[in-house]
Amino acid sequence: MPTSLNSINNWKAFFDETGRISLFAARFFREVVKPPLEWRELLRQCYVVGYQSLLLVAVTGFIIGLVFDLQVRPTMIDFGAVGYMPAMISISIVREIGPIITALICAGKIGSSIGAELGSMKVTEQIDAMEVSGTNPFKFLVVTRILAVTLMLPLLVIMADTVALFGAFxxxxxKGDVTFRLYFNKVFNNIVFGDLIPSTLKSFFFGFAIGLIGCYKGYNAEKGTAGVGAAANVAVVISSLLLFVLDLIAVLVTDIFYDL
Amino acid sequence: MAKEIRNTVRLGIFVIVGVVLFTIAVYFVGSEQNLFGSKFRLSTVVSNANGLRIGNNVRYAGIVVGSVDDIVFVNDSTLRIEMILEERVRDFIRKDAVASIGTDGLVGNVIVNISPGTGNQPRAKDGEIIAYYSRPDPNSMLETLDTTNDNVAVLSKKLLEISMNLNEGQGTLPLLLRNAEVAVDVAQTLKNLRQATESLTRTSMELQRAMGQISEGKGTLGYLLHDETLPHQLENLTTRLDSLLIEETRPVMENLQKSSRDLAASSAQLMAATQALEAGDGLAATILKDTAAANNLRDILRNLNEGTARFSEDMEALKHNFLFRRYFKKLEKEQKKKG
Structure with a gap:
């Protein structure tokens, strides 16, 4: 097959996939406003996504804060700006490192988990069985998971930020005999709502993207058990890539509003 | 079911902790931007905001007391900076307080500094517009530094030339640096100078000690300076001297006056005699005015002298004459008896 034709097919497949994901997202928005909501399943998913991810996110955040401070500190000392460490660390963590690292970890843990779980249900025809039994599988499986990830990820980001700042402290x-009070005074002296609110808002979008891609890939898994692994894998890859794209858009939009 | 309840409780704790953390963050960030608590507003008018942005800190006497709330264009060359300040500093900010735009450190955020006004002015009201002081911007400072750098370069070049001349050239200073004998002489001079200084110090100390004694009233000079009765005594002495002088000099003065009067009378008589001498025809006038007569008189006197001398010789010869010798001896004896 000629390369150009192959490229066109790839682009066609890309747009087709984008369109399908958009339709899947549109269906989510339709279903989410349509009562009744599966509250029990939603709470269970929140527990799985939020509480069960807390330890992983906290440990990662702590190490990130610790390592980030250790790595940056010598350079700041060279510049004679070690007094600005709390300000620099806090802005970096709150604005960027906290949300993106937490989202990537969740994409790996939750995105793959959702993709594999829904994929196995799909290939074992459990979803079809739910439809036959009168239960709306989309509402029960997809809406609850996407909502859970969307709601829990900002909380995980806030906790990761807190733990990372503590690690840096x-x-x-x-190394610098900085007291707890002085450190957090400096942190909050330099953080403004322009740092805190956009990063929290984009965490919702990150969560939505992870849930959406995981559910989409799992809900549409094919080709037996191999498809389950592929669904989990592709869910992680696409959601991770999508996180960076969303982050870029979020930064551009934030800059527009911040300049205003 | 129990497990589901336990999971739900855990989830609730997780959500509450997350929300509380977010609320705390919002509270602290809001506090820094003076969103909570009572506050008041001040503004100042500037021509250049120097990169100031909404939300930047406002400091009063070096303490963060507020933030920039808004930056408004008044016209094409004027901006109004509106600030929100904590109520607690309201009593200290006077109407003549001055705002200026600076930076937090050399490379820190742009901030507004408010300098306290004078205490005799009333306190600034809510919405008051305070004066603005424009500090030199970093660009002009860098331009000045650039000029300074050029000057330093020229100076270092000149210093290099001087040090090379010192090392290699002629003259007093290079000689000092290279010649060991001169160095020894300089060292000796310095030693002498040190000795002279020490001597001067000792002298100074002695002088100081003497001055101390004088201050304490010791010694003649000290007595003279510190005896309070001395002026009175001097005054009495002066009075007495005055009276003594008056008493003693009065007769002398009277005699002097009398002598003066006598002298004046004598002088008048002398003048009359002189006039009479000049005008008269007597012997004296003739002698004074007639040269021939004077010469005759001089000849007569000379002849008289000569005659007298010859008479003396005759008398001496007569003494030795045997006829008169006895008489003269008798006369000598009588004179000796009288003497």
Whole structure:
């Protein structure tokens, strides 16, 4: 097959996939406003997505804060700007590192989990069985999961930010004798709503993207058990890529409003 | 079912902790931007905001007391910076307080600094427009630094030339640097100078000690300076001297006056005699005015002298004459008896 034809087919497949995902998202919005909502399943999914991811996110955030401070500190000392460490660390973590790292971890853990779970249900025809039994599988499986990830990810980001800032504080305290009060005074002296609100808002979008891609790939899994693995894998890859695209858009939009 | 309830509780705790953390963050960030608590507004008018943005800190006497709320264009060359400040500093900000735009450190955020006004002015009201002081911007400072750098370069070049001349050239300073004998001489001079200084110090100390004694009233000079009765005594002495002088000099003065009067009379008589001498025809006038007569008189006197001398010789010869010798001896004896 000629390369150009192959490229066109790839683009066609890309647009086709984008269109399908958009339709899937549109169906989610239709279903989410249509009562009744599966509250029990939603709470269960929130527990799985939020509470069960907390340890992983907290440990990662703590290490990120610790390592980030250790890596940046020598350079700041060279510039004679070690006093600006809390400000720099806090802005970096709150604006960017906290949300994107947490989202990537959740994409790996939750996105693959949702993709594999829904994919196995699909290939074992459990979803078809639910339809036959009169239950709306989309509402029960997809809406609850997407909502859970969308709602829990911002909370996980806030906790990851807090733990990461605490990790950075430990380094500052051990290496620079900075007290807890001075450190957090400096942190909050330099963080403004322009840092806090956009990062929290984009976390909702990150969560929505992870849930949407995971559910879409799992809900549309094909080709038996191999499809389950592919669904999990592709869910992680696409959602991770989508996170960076969304992050870029979020930064551009934030800059527009921040300049205003 | 119990497991589901336990999971739900855990989820509830997780959500509450997350929300509380977010609320705390919002509260602290809002506090820094003075969104909570009572506050008041001040504004100032500037021509250049120097990169100031909404939300930047406002400091009063070096303490963060507020933030920039808005930056408004008044016209094409004027901006009004509106600030929100904490109520607690309201009593300290006077109407003549001055705002200026600066930076937090050399490379920090742009901030507004408010300098306190004078205490005798009333406190600034809500919405008051305070004066603005424009500080030199970093660009002009860098231009000045650039000029300074050029000057330093020229100076260092000149210094290099001087040090090369010192190392290699002629003259006093290079000689000092290279010649060991001169160095020894300089060292000796310095030693002498040090000795002279020490001597001067000792002298100074002695002088100081003497001055101290004088201050304490010791010694003649000290007595003279510190004896309070001395002026009175001097005054008495002066009075007495005055009276003594008057008493003693009065007769002398009277005698002087009398002598003066006598002298004046004598002088008048002398003048009359002189006039009479000049005008008269007597012997004296003739002698004074007639040269021939004077010469005759001089000849007569000379002849008289000569005659007298010869008479003396005759008398001496007569003494030795045997006829008169006895008489003269008798006369000598009588004179000796009288003496």
């Amino acid at each position: 430990l380094v500052e305290n051990l």
